[in-house]
Amino acid sequence: MVAEYLPWHQPLWEALSGRAEQAHAYLLHGPAGSGKRALAERFAAWLLCCQPQVEQACGNCSSCRLYQAETHPDLFYLQPEEPGKAILIGHVRDLVGSIQQTAQQGGRKVIILEPAEVMTTESANALLKSLEEPGPGTVFLLLSDQPSFLLPTIKSRCVLQACPLPPADMATQWLAEKLPETCSEERDTLLQLASGSPLLALEYARDGLLRQRAEVVEGVKQLLKRxxxxxxxxxxxxxxxxxxxxxxxxxxxxxxxxxxxxxxxxxxxxxxxxxxxxxxxxxxxxxxxxxxxxxxxxxxxxxxxxxxxxxxxxxxxxxxxxxxxxxxxx
Ligand SMILES: [Zn+2]
The missing domain is CATH 1.20.272 (Zinc Finger, Delta Prime; domain 3)
Incomplete structure (x- = not known):
């Protein structure tokens, strides 16, 4: 796996990677489809890399090779077992247990937690201590579309990084590169339906959303005509x-x-x-x-x-x- 580079992340990347000292926890928040996961993956690879470059992880060191093979022992994911389910206290306890051990590669440990808002209150409370006093070199990356649902105690322990949607022209251009086979009218409709998120628009295109939308619009007309x-x-x-x-x-x-x-x-x-x-x-x-x-x-x-x-x-x-x-x- 190689973390995807999204052009609208450049200023965010500079803000994150340019820090004199890394924080213990970041909350990447912003609308669905702004690419928080891609940014978190790229940042995680960079944090774990043995010879990080300015823009990215080196791609060649032992750590990068483990990352690419999706077998890095010091990269942890905390997410619900199924989309739509909660992150339960058992998951948090397991994670906390694992990260208390020394980093196997001798560098950092990184935890990607997504979506942070589906932690139950119990889970969030179980995580608090680790967020406050993580072991040396441990970095939490919390991701959330709905940061207002997070406990204030969680938010206050994180460096907040807003991840906005790209400007319209950048979104249009990016989507055109991803969907060269569609016409620009279709892409504009997809972007409008996705409220300006090119990643969501791409997902909609793959899910056949325009067809579903046509079905719904047709249904609404049928309803009004009885x-x-x-x-x-x-x-x-x-x-x-x-x-x-x-x-x-x-x-x-x-x-x-x-x-x-x-x-x-x-x-x-x-x-x-x-x-x-x-x-x-x-x-x-x-x-x-x-x-x-x-x-x-x-x-x-x-x-x-x-x-x-x-x-x-x-x-x-x-x-x-x-x-x-x-x-x-x-
Ligand atoms: Zn590397």
Whole structure:
């Protein structure tokens, strides 16, 4: 494995690698898809390297070879057993036990912990002491999309490094290099859906998200025309990523609301939903749109916090409210 170089990380790289003395713990935080993991991997390889260069690990020393073979004994990962699950106290205790031993390569020990916000309170508390007094040469790299969910005691023990998304032109250029076979219009749509994150846009392209989006937009139209019911659609969308669906619907509420105020078509967002949103904004009251918007965002936070919500029931309820928007009079 070779840590990927992402061009928008250059200033972050300089901030991290240019420190006179390395901290014991860093929190790399920023929106999903800003490339925190790639940055952490590159930094970890550099911290472990026996002859680090200014821009990167040397790639040739014994440590670099172990890193590339993914067998470095002094590089540890702490993450949930499955995506979406919590990091449990047992995992933290195992890790703390391992890092108390001397570094096998005689250099540093690096721990990549991702996503930091899924540590339970117990796990976080079990980690605190190690964060505060790690052994010599131990460096923790905590990664988080949702740093507001972290305990303040964890955050205060880390050097915070914000990892923002790249500027639009850099994102466009990077994505064009990764997806040369797609047209620029498609790439722009992907980037817009990914809120400007090129990594997320690339993932969306690989997951066939544009096709899923078309399916959802078609479903919304069928719902409003009474050709499909809320429960039918909720069942049909059971395999789609729920958080993303909620984000789309929240965005649509907001776009309809904005259009009510401005009558500016640019406020309607991507072309695929413009006719629907225009139609809805003529029927629904601002209050109703705002209410549904807030309801959706509340559920989104619950999902992000891994509350046990049933996706089909949640979607059915949202779609029922969405349909009701078209029935209300201003
Ligand atoms: Zn090296």
């Amino acid at each position: 050709q499909s019911s809320a429960s039918e659609l909720a069942t049909r969308w059971a395999k789609l990523p729920a958080v993303l669906l909620l984000e789309w619907f929240a965005d649509w509420c907001q776009a309809a609301l904005r259009y009510q105020l401005t009558q500016n078509e640019e406020d309607l967002g991507l072309a695929d939903m413009q006719p629907v949103l225009k139609y809805l904004s003529g029927l629904a009251s601002a209050d109703a749109l705002l209410q549904l918007h807030d309801w959706i965002l509340e559920r989104r936070v619950k999902l992000l916090r891994r509350a046990p919500l049933r996706q089909d029931l949640l979607l059915e309820s949202m779609l029922g409210q969405w349909l009701a928007l078209a029935q209300r009079k201003r």
